Amino acid sequence: MSTPENTTTTRIYDAERHLPPIRPYLADTFSHLQFAYQKARLDLRAAHKDTWFGRLWNVMNPLLLGVVYWLLVIVIFGNRENIFDSEGLRTLTVILGGLFLFSLPSSSLALGSKSIVSGGTFVLNTRLPRMLLPIGSVISAFLNFLPSMAVYAVFHIVSGYDIGFHLLWMVPLVAILLTMSLGLAMIVATLNVYFRDVASFLPYVTRIWLYLTPIIYLYTNVPSILDWTLYVNPLATLFSSWQQVLFEGGRPAYHFVAIAALWAVVLLVVGALMFMRREREFAVRI
Amino acid sequence: MNSPSASDGIAVSVEGLTVKYRAMIDQGQTMKSALRRLGRNKQEVRYIEALKDINLQVKHGEFLGVIGHNGAGKSTLLRTIAGILPPTKGRIVVNGHVTTLLSVGIGFNGELTGRENIRLGGLANGLTPKEIELTQGDIIEFAGLGDFIDYPMKTYSSGMRGRLGFSVAVAMEPDILLIDEALSAGDAEFKEKASAKMRDIMKKARAIILVSHGLGAVKEMASDCLWLDHGRVARVGKPDEVIQAYTDHVKAGSSAVVHDDV
Numbered sequence: 001m002s003t004p005e006n007t008t009t010t011r012i013y014d015a016e017r018h019l020p021p022i023r024p025y026l027a028d029t030f031s032h033l034q035f036a037y038q039k040a041r042l043d044l045r046a047a048h049k050d051t052w053f054g055r056l057w058n059v060m061n062p063l064l065l066g067v068v069y070w071l072l073v074i075v076i077f078g079n080r081e082n083i084f085d086s087e088g089l090r091t092l093t094v095i096l097g098g099l100f101l102f103s104l105p106s107s108s109l110a111l112g113s114k115s116i117v118s119g120g121t122f123v124l125n126t127r128l129p130r131m132l133l134p135i136g137s138v139i140s141a142f143l144n145f146l147p148s149m150a151v152y153a154v155f156h157i158v159s160g161y162d163i164g165f166h167l168l169w170m171v172p173l174v175a176i177l178l179t180m181s182l183g184l185a186m187i188v189a190t191l192n193v194y195f196r197d198v199a200s201f202l203p204y205v206t207r208i209w210l211y212l213t214p215i216i217y218l219y220t221n222v223p224s225i226l227d228w229t230l231y232v233n234p235l236a237t238l239f240s241s242w243q244q245v246l247f248e249g250g251r252p253a254y255h256f257v258a259i260a261a262l263w264a265v266v267l268l269v270v271g272a273l274m275f276m277r278r279e280r281e282f283a284v285r286i
Numbered sequence: 287m288n289s290p291s292a293s294d295g296i297a298v299s300v301e302g303l304t305v306k307y308r309a310m311i312d313q314g315q316t317m318k319s320a321l322r323r324l325g326r327n328k329q330e331v332r333y334i335e336a337l338k339d340i341n342l343q344v345k346h347g348e349f350l351g352v353i354g355h356n357g358a359g360k361s362t363l364l365r366t367i368a369g370i371l372p373p374t375k376g377r378i379v380v381n382g383h384v385t386t387l388l389s390v391g392i393g394f395n396g397e398l399t400g401r402e403n404i405r406l407g408g409l410a411n412g413l414t415p416k417e418i419e420l421t422q423g424d425i426i427e428f429a430g431l432g433d434f435i436d437y438p439m440k441t442y443s444s445g446m447r448g449r450l451g452f453s454v455a456v457a458m459e460p461d462i463l464l465i466d467e468a469l470s471a472g473d474a475e476f477k478e479k480a481s482a483k484m485r486d487i488m489k490k491a492r493a494i495i496l497v498s499h500g501l502g503a504v505k506e507m508a509s510d511c512l513w514l515d516h517g518r519v520a521r522v523g524k525p526d527e528v529i530q531a532y533t534d535h536v537k538a539g540s541s542a543v544v545h546d547d548v
Contacts, residue, residue, distance in 0.1 A: 013369055013378040035409035039395075042406065046397035046438075126410055127369035127384070280372035283365070284307055 019276055029129040036132045040139040058144040059151050062103050066096040069216045093159040097246050098215030100148040104141050105181045106206045111137035112185025113192045113199040116282050123282050130279040134185040162249030169245040169252055176264045177238055183267030186275040193285050214239050234263035297462050297493035298367055300342040302376035305362055307334045336362040338517045349494045351504030351525060353532055354514035360497040364464050382461025396440035400450055403439055407454040421457045429453040449476050456483050465496045501529050
């Protein structure tokens with residue numbers, strides 16, 4: 001009855017509500033995804049404008065890191081004789097495959113934690129759902145991840161790992177990981193508004209998480225008394241599935257995928273509720 | 287074209303609005319200060335009441351000028367109406383598509399060019415990429431930045447940023463336009479163009495709320511005027527009367543001190 005004829009929207013800002021009405025909020029978020037995507041794309045382009053290698057750095061970073069870990073693994077396991085034979089190459093491929101995938105949660109966390117605090121103009125001068133900022137962080141991470149897969153493909157082929165339809169499993173695995181990453185990004189984005197220390201701690205947390213997840217070692221090398229860690233570490237079953245698909249030439253264990261998907265849903269829901277409950281305060285807190 | 291709405295043409299209705307800020311007295315938002323607060327079991331926060339029990343209605347076709355001293359709550363009022371700040375008490379009902387032109391203007395990323403920022407501004411306001419292609423030319427022409435449109439926005443002067451921000455905001459065809467001090471940014475020529483544009487928007491039965499220290503702009507263009515004093519409504523009415531009362535209050539008369547920035 002009070003809806004005006006020619007205006008499209010009536011918005012009500014009420015003091016009593018903690019959570020915004022969820023359905024319109026999500027609709028508003030979806031309708032602005034194009035904005036999040038373009039912002040991520042343009043920000044990426046701007047970030048590398050002044051470096052000599054430009055966007056190549058997005059691939060070179062994990063590649064160089066992979067080489068560092070490879071040398072480390074070889075030093076630890078001590079088979080220095082056959083660094084440069086096919087076994088050494090296959091080890092490098094395993095490490096690269098995992099590290100490239102790990103860039104999704106790690107960049108999402110790093111960019112996401114700063115997304116609100118450094119979102120100045122956006123947070124102070126627009127009324128758009130703030131969720132677009134952590135979404136943008138995950139999109140950025142994904143845009144960086146894509147070219148790294150092309151590099152990985154070369155290593156995969158040269159190392160002689162199986163090629164076939166089982167590799168299509170990579171797609172749902174990446175989708176599950178993106179969901180997790182978005183949940184994580186929203187959690188750290190919210191926390192960092194209240195405790196600015198979070199962004200400083202994060203690189204160390206991420207690094208430890210990397211070591212606790214089957215990335216620079218195979219999931220089959222996890223000692224059987226530590227098997228339970230695969231289930232409490234949200235990333236572990238997913239990265240194990242990834243290794244099964246890439247290096248064992250078959251489908252992942254279904255219970256691994258199911259557990260990873262469960263973790264993804266939990267993280268997404270917890271992250272989204274936490275974020276939405278707090279987001280109206282962001283403008284006063286940054 | 288947007289004609290006045292059916293609900294008595296109300297564009298913005300503010301009912302019993304109170305906005306409180308939490309301000310940390312301690313050094314800020316770190317784990318350390320949080321732990322310390324926890325330990326002492328005492329909140330080291332102070333509440334600042336920026337707006338106190340504001341009631342206000344703006345109809346379509348109205349141009350409301352908001353005046354008041356620094357820290358009177360003018361920008362807070364605008365941000366709350368825009369849906370950026372949450373009300374602590376009361377409610378706000380907004381009928382129509384709102385475009386905000388707040389002091390910083392657009393500029394999501396200073397590394398990006400003006401053109402790229404127009405693109406993001408358009409997407410943020412819900413335009414499709416195609417619609418942006420169509421309006422982009424008008425925006426660029428209205429802003430009149432010449433070659434600078436393809437330079438990173440960090441190279442812009444504040445006047446240039448303000449001009450681009452204004453041009454983007456009015457190009458979004460808003461039903462309700464919220465402007466914060468934007469006019470003081472451009473040069474004389476641009477101010478003239480901007481005033482004409484705002485009259486145009488009013489004619490199309492849209493609503494404008496302008497926050498300004500420059501009483502000249504309010505006197506010249508506004509149909510109504512709101513004087514905020516320490517977060518309360520001191521007076522609402524015709525611009526001439528309210529501005530008179532305000533200038534009497536600050537005991538500056540109608541001297542140049544108050545009029546200078548517009």
